[in-house]
Amino acid sequence: MGRGDGSGRIVSATGADDTGAGILHVDMDAFYAAVEVLHDPSLRGLPLIIGAPDGRSVVSSASYEARRYGVRSAMPVGQAIRLCPTARIVPPDFTRYRAVSERVMAIFEQVTPLVEPLSIDEAFLDVRGVRRLWGSPATIGAMVRARVRDEVGITCSVGAAATKHVAKMASTMAKPDGLLVVAEADTLGFLAxxxxxxxxxxxxxxxxxxxxxxxxxxxxxxxxxxxxxxxxxxxxxxxxxxxxxEGRDPRSVETSRVEKSVGHEETFEHDVSDPDALRSELLRLADRVAGRLRRAGWETGTVAIKIRFADFTTVNRSQTLPEPTSVGQRIGDVARSLFDAIDRKDPIRLVGVRAERLSPAGGALGLWDEDAEWRRVEGALDSAQARFGSGMITRARHLGAQHGRGSAPHPRAHGLD
The missing domain is CATH 1.10.150.20 (5' to 3' exonuclease, C-terminal subdomain)
Known part of the structure; x- marks a missing residue:
């Protein structure tokens, strides 16, 4: 079995039987770390930890060199540094990651129109209909790996199988930079x-x-x-x-996927106890979530919050809305109401706001829109941010929170995709 650090890697020999293995799962290898190396080649071969350097955030990703010390995604950065003291800490740059992801996905779409992105760095490809154009599944898998390496400059691993489930298992076992093919007739033996x-x-x-x-x-x-x-x-x-x-998985490759949720969270430089500062931060996060919803043309039917206390205990709460919305004030009001209902006043290290149960915008407006004024204000905010940049335009109360006394939050993390 392949492991997160690349040990135990299993790959197929050239000419392996790929009969019936028309579903590919393609997964970038240590994607965030690989993009950072692409940006700064001097980092190649070094143990890298992608995360905020203050030690209080969590690891977004790690290079295989760091993973061999036991570093894993979602691990506190402080713990990761103790495991691998020589690691280089690199702050994440999600604009850069999305740009590279778009280049990779464009390659997939040039191979087959049946592409289902699962996340920023992985996707399913149904290649059964393009055999005459490109060859057998194993040939296509090798071609995809070569194109990603040559045209983008990073590596990926590919699993080829008759079902999505087995293809995804196979790509994990092939990591890093490998191809594992499971012929349809070999499915049960492979799984056993x-x-x-x-x-x-x-x-x-x-x-x-x-x-x-x-x-x-x-x-x-x-x-x-x-x-x-x-x-x-x-x-x-x-x-x-x-x-x-038993090898049964009827799921097909879905070319149009609705984003299930949109969220942002922040880890504070120091644990925060001031409820007013926390409520202000929840509204700031709600504004960011709402802005993303409006840009994508979605509304949310459920608002959820995530609260992580100083002892790492995490509480999640959610509330379904009477009508979908993309208004930051409305999302923020619900988020703060959920926060106020939590019966625990310990210091807090992280807060998050997430919009769930998304639907196309504009489908549920009634005769009277009680959020009309907020829609006008936030629409003007969107226009101003598009012109001057999101870092230049914000609510006045957010400026007060960030420049207030020491109990105020100091954002250190990124928005979650």
Whole structure:
């Protein structure tokens, strides 16, 4: 099995059977770190940690050199530095990452029109309809890897299989910079001896529940009675896991995907206890979320907040709205109401606001729009920011918060995609 640090990597030999393996999963290798090396070649070969240098934020990504010391994404930067003291800390640049991602996705779309981006650095490609143009799935997978390397300057790993589930597992095992092909007839044999943790969608808690009952390998799922599997993970997931374990995955490559949520969060330089400063920060984040919604032509039906206390305890709360909105004031009011209802006053290290259940804008306006004035104000704000830059135009109250006393928040993190 491939691991996050690249050890245990498995790749296919040239000429491997790719019969029926028409679904590719392409995943960039340590994408953020690779883009930073592309930007600054002097970083090549060094252990890199992508994150804020203050030690209080979390690792966005790490190079394979750093991963071999145990550094992982979502780990506190302070812990990562203790594991790898020689690592270089590089602040993330998401504008740069998105620009490189667009170049990569453009290559995919030149290969096949059936491309389903999963995130900024991975996508599914259905290549069954382009065999006459480009060749067999393995040939196309090798071509994609070569084009990304030669035209963009970074590496990717590719899994080719008959289903999305197996293709994604295969690309993970091929990392970094590899191609693993699973012919359709080999699907069951390929899955049998893999750990349940390797299955796409099986998180740590689900894996622990399965393993505590002796269900450690995918073949164990096949031999476990339905009743026992349902007791471990519940009826719906039990049925899903059995289908995947037996090679059944009817999901097709979806070329149009609706973004499920939009969010931003901030980690503070110092833990914050002042509720007014925290409420002001929630409104600032709500404004950023709303701005992204308006630019994309979406509205949110649910507002969620994330609060992380000084002891790393994290609380999530959400509220469904009576009508969808893209108004920052409305989103901020709900976020602050959710925050006020949390019965804990400990110092806080991180706050976040997220818009969920997105829908196209303008579909639910009634005869009377009580947010009309805020829409006018925020529309003017959008226009001003487009002209002068988002860093130049903001609410006056946000300026007060950032230049206030020491208890005020000091943003250190980035908006989440």
């Amino acid at each position: 001896d893999k750990p349940v943790r390797a299955m796409w969608g099986v998180g740590p808690k689900t894996a622990e529940s399965l393993e505590s009952r002796g269900i450690r390998l995918i073949r164990d799922i096949r031999s476990t009675p339905d009743s026992a599997l349902e007791r471990a993970v519940g009826p719906a997931l039990a049925m899903r896991l059995r289908d995947l374990a």
